[in-house]
Amino acid sequence: MFSRRLLLVLGALASVAALLAGLYFGRAGLGFDGGGGRRDAATLLAITLPDTAGAPQTLGQWRGKVLVVNFWATWCSPCREEMPEFVRAQADLGARGLQFVGIAIDSPDKVRAFVDEIGLNYPSLVGGHGAMELSKTLGNRLMALPFTVVIDRQGAIVHTQLGPLRDAQLRSIVGQLL
Amino acid sequence: MDSLPTSNGSVRKRQFADGAAAVTAAERPAGRRPGPVAAAPGRAQAPVPTLALALLLAVWPAAAPAQVKLLENERAFAFAGRGLDDRTVEARFVVADGYYLYRDKLRFSVDGAVLAAAPTLPPGKVKDDEFFGKVETYRGMVLVKLPLDAAAPGRPVTIRAESQGCADVGVCYPPQVQQITVTLPVAGGKPSVPVEAAPEKKRWFN
Numbered sequence: 001m002f003s004r005r006l007l008l009v010l011g012a013l014a015s016v017a018a019l020l021a022g023l024y025f026g027r028a029g030l031g032f033d034g035g036g037g038r039r040d041a042a043t044l045l046a047i048t049l050p051d052t053a054g055a056p057q058t059l060g061q062w063r064g065k066v067l068v069v070n071f072w073a074t075w076c077s078p079c080r081e082e083m084p085e086f087v088r089a090q091a092d093l094g095a096r097g098l099q100f101v102g103i104a105i106d107s108p109d110k111v112r113a114f115v116d117e118i119g120l121n122y123p124s125l126v127g128g129h130g131a132m133e134l135s136k137t138l139g140n141r142l143m144a145l146p147f148t149v150v151i152d153r154q155g156a157i158v159h160t161q162l163g164p165l166r167d168a169q170l171r172s173i174v175g176q177l178l
Numbered sequence: 179m180d181s182l183p184t185s186n187g188s189v190r191k192r193q194f195a196d197g198a199a200a201v202t203a204a205e206r207p208a209g210r211r212p213g214p215v216a217a218a219p220g221r222a223q224a225p226v227p228t229l230a231l232a233l234l235l236a237v238w239p240a241a242a243p244a245q246v247k248l249l250e251n252e253r254a255f256a257f258a259g260r261g262l263d264d265r266t267v268e269a270r271f272v273v274a275d276g277y278y279l280y281r282d283k284l285r286f287s288v289d290g291a292v293l294a295a296a297p298t299l300p301p302g303k304v305k306d307d308e309f310f311g312k313v314e315t316y317r318g319m320v321l322v323k324l325p326l327d328a329a330a331p332g333r334p335v336t337i338r339a340e341s342q343g344c345a346d347v348g349v350c351y352p353p354q355v356q357q358i359t360v361t362l363p364v365a366g367g368k369p370s371v372p373v374e375a376a377p378e379k380k381r382w383f384n
Binding site: 073075076077079080081105142143145162164 | 248249250251283307308309310342344345347348349350351352353
């Protein structure tokens with residue numbers, strides 16, 4: 001009995017420690033916590049995917065900007081919900097070096113239709129299962145959406161988030177990088 | 179140490195209660211609260227259970243750790259099925275609490291027999307989605323009867339179910355295909371034992 005109590009206390013402390021660590025590294029919120037602090041975004045920046053017109057685009061072309069890579073899909077309601085906020089942030093902060101890039105896990109025609117519908121003012125590339133697997137290597141263990149990665153001007157991943165990235169949180173994260 | 183059991187009990191209860199609350203809280207704009215975090219290391223003198231409880235209360239809602247709660251796709255939407263009679267398979271989804279399936283994304287296909295008719299899907303709960311309009315969703319248990327032709331008792335029938343769903347915290351899973359193989363009972367026999375697509379954990383059943 002006593003050891004079970006002790007385990008409970010230790011367990012509680014461990015979860016507190018984990019949560020504190022998550023907060024300390026700025027990776028909490030509804031976010032995934034892959035741990036490990038800053039990581040190189042080289043793998044992500046090296047990938048090439050077609051844009052909505054079918055032209056190949058390499059993420060590395062935006063190196064040097066504060067890059068927000070958002071994995072999304074038209075079949076994902078919370079993704080669609082948060083994207084208008086990204087459009088506003090791109091309009092507000094683009095001149096200061098903020099660059100959003102979408103990676104849609106979807107078919108090109110559906111992506112094009114939605115891009116037109118909301119007047120997306122940043123590029124969205126079109127990926128398939130491979131892109132989803134890529135997000136898994138970045139910490140999207142469940143391969144769920146939306147999943148968003150913030151990369152600083154030096155090419156390091158400073159934040160990854162599974163689930164909506166709210167406007168205030170987004171602006172607070174990128175505000176320190178711009 | 180006498181106070182420990184009680185304190186422990188409340189820590190444990192709080193953990194569950196707050197964990198559940200955090201899922202709901204995550205739908206609100208997530209605001210980080212640096213105050214409790216900064217204060218935390220200085221409180222190491224407090225009795226351990228109290229400290230743990232205080233920290234949990236202080237940190238948990240702010241952290242809203244969806245990663246702690248989110249289930250694998252096949253666990254959130256656990257597929258199973260059984261041979262109901264000599265020409266019917268009963269397919270079953272058990273949707274975990276806090277998750278929902280889209281009715282119009284459900285698809286079934288069959289190997290080892292032929293679907294005699296398009297399966298009748300039970301009505302879902304109408305959700306007025308900002309983008310998709312009125313869509314029907316399933317929560318809890320979903321039962322779908324699959325009427326089969328060219329099936330024979332004792333012969334295996336493979337059912338593939340495609341589904342797509344989301345978690346209330348604001349995360350959607352990609353479409354997934356789950357597969358089971360069941361054996362139909364003889365005419366007039368008892369339904370077969372349910373077969374689960376992802377059977378390692380049985381807690382979604384029984």
